[in-house]
Amino acid sequence: MSKKQNNVTINDVALAAGVSKGTVDRVLHDRGEVSRKSRDKVLRAIEELGFSPNIYASLLASPKDRLIQCLIPEFSEGEFWSLADKGIREAAKIVSRYGVRVETVTYDQYDAESFRKACSRILECAPSGVIVAPMFGSVTLSFVKELSEAGIPYIYVDSKLEEDGYLAYFGMQMYRSGYLCAHILTDGRSVPDTVHVVRIARDKAGLSDPTAMRRAGFMDYMSCNFPDVRIENVFIDPNDSCSIDSRLDAAFGSSSGPKFIVMFNSRVHLVADYIGRRRVRDFRVVGFDVLEKNLAALRDGRVQVLIAQHMDKQLVAAVSSLTDYLLLGDKVMNRDNYAQMDILNICNCDYY
């Protein structure tokens, strides 16, 4: 463990180029006031000596107050987005060592106006970087446009828009996850005539359904591999809790054969509860996301498989990437980071 390592400093470069360190610094940061000739000499010297700046000295000398703001939907304890917040808080602890603060800003995912307001609050704060889980396309577009103009880098999580200004994306491939869901539901089994897709979501017009692509992947797999199986959608209003039983009774009541059920959002535990209450037998349920309630259902056999992404880890990764970018400047990161699709069953879920 000897001393020193990269001896070549800004001073060495200055010496080699026959200028002062001030000039080298100006070249390094592209802030002008340097003649062509000096610039070339400095650039050549940097190249020859293999100089790369000492990040510690650099960070020490420019102690900016850095703030990362994360814009995600509101959540209650145990809900899907609380996992994201857990990741954010974890990341906050880590990057605080580097002098970076992290804040969570939430909005009502069913209210575009609330999203808009959260956006403008963030723009007022003028943070060093932003992480956003977008729900409203057009609002998001104008938001990230303003961020770009203010020179604030941003990262998408959960889903992303078809534009090109983002620094990185962390999320699942929704279509593939639906395809996988269908495979897991059916592979190696005798599939009943009807498969039920339970859809518990507020059905407001104009909202882009984040699970639409997932449903598409599911349908494609089924129509390709089981063209004769009927896919029956069961729509349920999440606000009307007593409608769950009646709607599911109506859907399942008639037949007594095996029931194959899938759900595309994180609320499969509601179906599991129904199964528990009604003592349903001979069923196969595949759902998404590792909420506590879903895990409980997995453990006692009311759900067979959960397809999960590590939402918390994704946010840790997003915050860490953004921090790296903020501190180290260049993008060592991948731009698109697709979350792993984890397959959880009763056997491996305790080790997730």
Next chain:
Amino acid sequence: MSKKQNNVTINDVALAAGVSKGTVDRVLHDRGEVSRKSRDKVLRAIEELGFSPNIYASLLASPKDRLIQCLIPEFSEGEFWSLADKGIREAAKIVSRYGVRVETVTYDQYDAESFRKACSRILECAPSGVIVAPMFGSVTLSFVKELSEAGIPYIYVDSKLEEDGYLAYFGMQMYRSGYLCAHILTDGRSVPDTVHVVRIARDKAGLSDPTAMRRAGFMDYMSCNFPDVRIENVFIDPNDSCSIDSRLDAAFGSSSGPKFIVMFNSRVHLVADYIGRRRVRDFRVVGFDVLEKNLAALRDGRVQVLIAQHMDKQLVAAVSSLTDYLLLGDKVMNRDNYAQMDILNICNCDYY
């Protein structure tokens, strides 16, 4: 993005405690030569002011040449341990920004003497930290003992020993993985009378078999859930390539029913090749690890499921953790980091 953030410096502490910064520094690093009274005053001042040292200044002022050495088995391109090396190289790139160098040191995993030599080479280098994939228990024990005495922290990967000096562990839970393997092989299917466990490994005495616990988990699941199914071991010498066909012919040749096959190390592609050559039909093969050859077999249906761990990510995590520890000093890390057991099938393997 205003300036400055944590104004309280070592000087403020010194002022508040009525001593000099030198004394504060001595207290901070526990290097003695401080009276009880001064020590208490400093400690109280730190507490009151909520002082925490600026890591950049700290790192700048103590430019040690830090080296992490990683001790893993030798490998050829595409083999299991080359994935680990890939992770090491990736991590090396990341942590080089922090002035930390990373080296891979390899040994012959079938030759204890080679392992011993690699250990003493590392001890000579006196690196700042070590990551070790242990294969020989007793040699490893004396190795880590010497590391401890030299004050060199070490991290286990892949497997760990029953001792208490390690900084962290990154690896799979072997027993659980065998249990999961059995579940995946059988769940929801009609299981044949005989299940084949193909064991391709050099069978030298005195070597601890890293897959022994995995096999135990598998056997426990089977004897619990399918007590009547016979588990037939098929031993094959990896050096004698032509023995593969004859041994497997002997094992499978007689019956014509469905064949259930598992392997506990990463060489399931050898069985897949046999299946391809012999055009075996009606089989279910479950194996481990995402080698390129295994993935190819998964893609064209010669293997149904692979249970995988992200060996590369694990090593990235291990190197990063060790770097954090080396640079930041305290252990923000978890001690035991159990790798996720990923279930790969033909449907999701391309997105791994």
Next chain:
DNA sequence: CAAATTTCCGTGCACGTTCACGGAAATTAA
């Protein structure tokens, strides 16, 4: 050619730690 302006560049302090050095204060020995 001198003065005014612009372009360019060197100097030196600041950032907050680490640590060697030397010396003051306290303790012990003579």
Next chain:
DNA sequence: TTAATTTCCGTGAACGTGCACGGAAATTTG
């Protein structure tokens, strides 16, 4: 009491970069 130790502590120079300041050199203007 003085000298010799030992214990304890303050001082100040690094570490390498960022940036403000002021001034020299080059250019333009009158």
